[in-house]
Amino acid sequence: YSLHVPRQGAAQVVLIGFPNVGKSQILSRLTKATPQVAPYPFTTQEPQVGMIEFEDIKIQLIDTPPITDDFIQPWLSPIIRSADLVLLVADLGSEEVLEEIDGLTGRLERSRIKLVSDDPKEVGLFGDAYKKTIILGNKSDLEGAEIRLETLKDLYADKFPIIPVSSESSGSWVGLKKEIYRALNIIRVYTKQPGESADLKDPVVLKKGSIVLDAAKAIHKDFAHNLRYVRMWGSSKFDGQQVDRDHPLQDGDIVEFHM
Structure with a gap:
């Protein structure tokens, strides 16, 4: 069983994360897509696609099923491999946020996908894939989120750009759209x-x-x-x-x- 998401727009960006980190809400904030959003795990079972409108171009954004330290949908790895940019959504409301990031990155590395801060190297389909990544620290409005964000920066700021967001906020997401555009080079x-x-x-x-x-x-x-x-x-x-x-x-x- 495999799934392929045809490329649309100027670039293809993929959202990944542990269960219940708020990926679907971020998709709905950045695009006009209306994915199912629920407070229980594994709501997203198939790729959900929306288009980010940035100035005079559109950028394809794909929401994906959760990844855990011991499970990834078999068809998801090729989608991540083909993306131009990865948005790793971290839950700043979770006390396990660091373990979740470690578990997710470790699981991807076992699929020969390495998340990096710079532009990906050209690789074959079955070689190691280096994917340029931004960490989105979601639920930044929750209690304890600020402390977790600082810890996240201490550990990962030298590896990835880290941007705090709150998917509960319907305010302007223009700043994040600019960061995505800039990262796409x-x-x-x-x-x-x-x-x-x-x-x-x-x-x-x-x-x-x-x-x-x-x-x-x-x-x-x-x-x-x-x-x-x-x-x-x-x-x-x-x-x-x-x-x-x-x-x-x-x-x-x-x-x-x-x-």
């Missing part, structure tokens, strides 16, 4: 036709470090093949500057392709 590049205004509604999403040629390939392979020159607005020295096809791109750049 992606940029948005806009295109324009000669003599027309730029299309600022539908950016081309690329990895940081991409060049002009990557943007052309992302639109259509023929673009890259037939490209004569490119004009750029944004990070170029001046607006409309003609740049080479290996010119590095920055978030928010506008490019005009000439065939």
Whole structure:
């Protein structure tokens, strides 16, 4: 039995955690998804998908069944492996929060998935997978949560970014959305036709470090093949500057392709 979640949007992010840490509520806060939320364990049995709307792009967010130190759904490992970013939800209301994180990370390592703070290394499907991870310290409003958060930071701050959240709060989640976007290391590049205004509604999403040629390939392979020159607005020295096809791109750049 296997499950596959088709990729949508600019990137794919996965929520993982022990039972009852509040993953489903976080999914509903960050997206318009309406997963079943209940105060008993293992409410989520299959992947629940929502789309995070961040400025002019959408990021796919997947809620997953709980992982414990001795159990993970067999089909869940491939979903974690294929994600661009992992959000590990820790329960700051639990006195066992440190043991839960250790148990979860240990169980994943037995599935050859290692959670790390930097960008994942390229690996084959059956090799070790290094997944960039943020820890979300949920239930930060509960008694004792502040002390547990500090303990969590003492032990894990050198390994992962740690962000306190409260899934009970319906306040602004814009800050977390920005952190997710930043962690994904992606940029948005806009295109324009000669003599027309730029299309600022539908950016081309690329990895940081991409060049002009990557943007052309992302639109259509023929673009890259037939490209004569490119004009750029944004990070170029001046607006409309003609740049080479290996010119590095920055978030928010506008490019005009000439065939």
